[in-house]
Amino acid sequence: MAERRVAHARQSSSITGSQIIPQECIGQHSPKPLSTTETGSVDPKDLETGGELLKPRFKTIWHRFLGRGRKPVGVIQSIKKIYGCSWLNVLLLLTPVAWWAHFDQRFADSHTVVFSLCLLTIIPHECLFDYCGEQMALYCGQDFGNLLTITLNNAVEVTLAIMLLLKCELKLLQSTITGVVLLHLLLVPGAAFLTGGAEIWEQDLHPIHTQLNHTLLTVGVLALLLPAAFYAAISGSTSNAISANGDLPDLTSSTQIDFLRMSRGLAVLLLLIYICSRIFYHNPPGAGNNSLTHALTPAEFKAREAKLEREEPEVNQWVCICFLILDIAIVAVTSEWLVDSIEPVRNISGITSEWFGLVLLPFASFSADGAVAAGYFCHKTLRRVWSKTKDPGEPPNTMAKAEAIDLSIQFILLWMPFLVLLGWWTGKPFNLLFDFFEVALLLGACFLVNFVTADSKTNWAEGFILLSFYAMMVLCTWYYTGESDISSLLLCSGEPATST
Numbered sequence: 001m002a003e004r005r006v007a008h009a010r011q012s013s014s015i016t017g018s019q020i021i022p023q024e025c026i027g028q029h030s031p032k033p034l035s036t037t038e039t040g041s042v043d044p045k046d047l048e049t050g051g052e053l054l055k056p057r058f059k060t061i062w063h064r065f066l067g068r069g070r071k072p073v074g075v076i077q078s079i080k081k082i083y084g085c086s087w088l089n090v091l092l093l094l095t096p097v098a099w100w101a102h103f104d105q106r107f108a109d110s111h112t113v114v115f116s117l118c119l120l121t122i123i124p125h126e127c128l129f130d131y132c133g134e135q136m137a138l139y140c141g142q143d144f145g146n147l148l149t150i151t152l153n154n155a156v157e158v159t160l161a162i163m164l165l166l167k168c169e170l171k172l173l174q175s176t177i178t179g180v181v182l183l184h185l186l187l188v189p190g191a192a193f194l195t196g197g198a199e200i201w202e203q204d205l206h207p208i209h210t211q212l213n214h215t216l217l218t219v220g221v222l223a224l225l226l227p228a229a230f231y232a233a234i235s236g237s238t239s240n241a242i243s244a245n246g247d248l249p250d251l252t253s254s255t256q257i258d259f260l261r262m263s264r265g266l267a268v269l270l271l272l273i274y275i276c277s278r279i280f281y282h283n284p285p286g287a288g289n290n291s292l293t294h295a296l297t298p299a300e301f302k303a304r305e306a307k308l309e310r311e312e313p314e315v316n317q318w319v320c321i322c323f324l325i326l327d328i329a330i331v332a333v334t335s336e337w338l339v340d341s342i343e344p345v346r347n348i349s350g351i352t353s354e355w356f357g358l359v360l361l362p363f364a365s366f367s368a369d370g371a372v373a374a375g376y377f378c379h380k381t382l383r384r385v386w387s388k389t390k391d392p393g394e395p396p397n398t399m400a401k402a403e404a405i406d407l408s409i410q411f412i413l414l415w416m417p418f419l420v421l422l423g424w425w426t427g428k429p430f431n432l433l434f435d436f437f438e439v440a441l442l443l444g445a446c447f448l449v450n451f452v453t454a455d456s457k458t459n460w461a462e463g464f465i466l467l468s469f470y471a472m473m474v475l476c477t478w479y480y481t482g483e484s485d486i487s488s489l490l491l492c493s494g495e496p497a498t499s500t
Contacts, residue, residue: 065139071312078319085131091124095330102337111344118338122156125331129155132320132327138313143282150406152324156331158415160361163335165423170430170490171482172342175357177416178438181408183362185217185445186470188404193452193463196401204300205402207456209281213405214450216277220412221446223266227259227433231486256429256489263431264424267417274413358438358477402458405449428492435483441473 083089098117101110133152137145157180164173197203234255346356416432423430434442448469452462 065317073313073316073319075316075319078315079323081314082128082131082320082323086124086127088124088127091120094121095334098334098337102340111341112348115338115341115345118334118341121334122160122331122338125327126153126156128327129153129324132315132324135313135315135320136317138311139317146403146406147278147282150403150410153403153407154411154415155328156335157362157411159328159331160335160338161415161419162422163332163339165419165428165430166426167336167339168428168492169339169342170423170428170492171487172353172357173419173430174434174490175354175438176361177411177419178434178442179358179362181412182358182441182445182470182473184404184408184411185449186466186473188407189402189449190463190466190470192401192404193458194460194467195463197458197460197463202457202459205453205456205458210402210453210456212277212281213409214453216273216409216413217405217446217450219273220270220409220416221439221442223270224432224434224439224442226266227262227431228436228439230262231259231433232436235485256431259431259433259489260424260429263420263433266432267420270413270417274410277413352481354435354437354480354482355477358441359474402453405453429490431489433486433489435486437480437483445469445473 083092094117098114098121101114101117129152130149133149134145136148139145140148157176161173161176161180164170164176193203342356346353351360420430420432422428448466452458452466
């Protein structure tokens with residue numbers, strides 16, 4: 001997605017030739033309105049007078065998925081396009097090296113080498129998932145394509161989280177969940193708002209999506225506040241000591257069971273909320289209603305759907321599906337070995353498990369996007385500085401990039417409850433009682449993001465604010481050592497108690 005975002009940032013979809021929505025809903029993108037010559041790559045044929053989409057190219061979604069009426073894409077061509085989608089794919093060559101280092105006895109005590117190789121190997125898989133998700137969007141349409149892209153963007157983090165669960169690294173898993181949500185709420189959209197709004201007065205968000213996202217994000221964070229508040233109310237009666245062999249006293253065992261039952265009930269409700277939100281999003285009440293026909297839908301959002309119907313895919317859909325299955329398997333194996341090396345590396349480096357989970361592991365998924373975006377903007381800046389001609393460049397994009405917020409919502413409403421239920425099935429006592437510090441971070445991030453996007457508009461200053469708050473969180477987390485009482489409720493059977 002990183003390179004696709006970069007390519008999309010070169011385009012402008014500001015259409016002033018037809019009034020799609022009332023002027024007061026469009027917002028002021030720049031002090032001077034864009035002329036009709038600044039329509040970027042959006043084909044005027046994509047929209048008819050009045051902002052209505054042209055007649056759909058495909059009769060049904062199934063016809064679209066099968067690619068009827070489109071130029072067929074060969075298997076060899078598809079494989080070349082997949083592995084050539086990003087320069088970061090060169091790191092895939094480290095995959096056999098990381099696997100060899102894991103099995104080679106000469107590296108048995110070099111856990112840092114194995115950890116570093118596995119971490120570098122995982123980074124390009126994020127780009128591969130992004131690219132395949134966007135190619136599948138051409139076969140599925142914008143609505144289902146966005147859902148697929150969001151799900152695939154979470155694939156690396158979800159795979160890593162499942163490995164942490166199966167290895168019974170439950171406290172580290174909680175920190176990683178918090179870190180993933182914070183990164184996608186603050187760092188990724190903050191960087192997108194900062195760079196995207198550097199040359200434009202304001203950028204738009206889809207108003208309807210933004211309103212629903214505010215509610216979904218808030219209820220997801222409040223679901224974590226409930227167990228924390230419950231624990232605070234009864235904390236005076238759950239401070240019993242833990243025996244040396246890790247066995248919990250009767251009262252603490254009872255408390256652990258209560259929180260497990262509570263968490264499983266909350267998980268089912270969160271899943272229902274997410275499912276209902278997707279049903280509302282994809283099939284809102286009323287005949288013919290969808291995200292494209294709403295009066296407040298930005299013009300570029302409508303034009304993008306028409307572009308997806310017109311654009312020819314670069315990858316065969318069946319090759320893409322098979323590749324995704326294979327790629328998930330590779331990430332799963334690499335993540336397992338990464339998790340195996342975390343504890344030795346943490347002991348050697350002296351880094352707390354909280355900072356490991358809140359910052360380091362989630363940042364690995366952002367490295368791919370960050371590296372590609374940084375490379376593009378450095379290249380663009382140098383080209384402007386050294387260019388001998390006064391090239392005005394491409395018009396700025398009027399739509400803000402906020403897909404990362406959708407990633408956070410899906411992770412906290414879908415994947416976090418899934419992990420709770422998976423832990424129930426596998427006998428791992430994973431619950432939703434997070435540290436108060438982690439809950440406070442999530443509440444603060446939720447409040448700030450909802451406040452920044454409340455008017456469905458963003459600018460570069462608000463992006464810098466999000467980045468600054470993330471930096472504050474990283475700084476404070478470096479000195480945080482965790483809560484041992486809460487960690488004791490996450491001990492697997494026979495696991496010794498350890499102090500953080």
